[in-house]
Amino acid sequence: MSLLDLFKPKSANPDAIVVKEASSKGAGKPRVHITVGDIVRGKVVDSNGYENEIVLFLRKNKKDR
Numbered sequence: 001m002s003l004l005d006l007f008k009p010k011s012a013n014p015d016a017i018v019v020k021e022a023s024s025k026g027a028g029k030p031r032v033h034i035t036v037g038d039i040v041r042g043k044v045v046d047s048n049g050y051e052n053e054i055v056l057f058l059r060k061n062k063k064d065r
Contacts, residue, residue, distance in 0.1 A: 014040060026050025 014037035023029045024046035034054065038044040044052050059065075 013037075024048075024050055024052055026052070 015035050017036045018033045019036060019039065020034045021031055022034055024032050024044075026046050026048050027050065028048060030047050032044050032046045032052065034044055039054055039056070042054050044054060046052065
């Protein structure tokens, strides 16, 4: 058990935790809420049914660049 587990609710639903809101790449570019569950699955579907792939990037701190 880690320290962060103490602060996490026991009944946390990964699809209910919104991490970020972004624009879809589909027609009309509607805004979509990206949840923890979407990140685990690697995709999010917008209101028009367009499936967007989720890609995570890591980069160095500004001091290290």
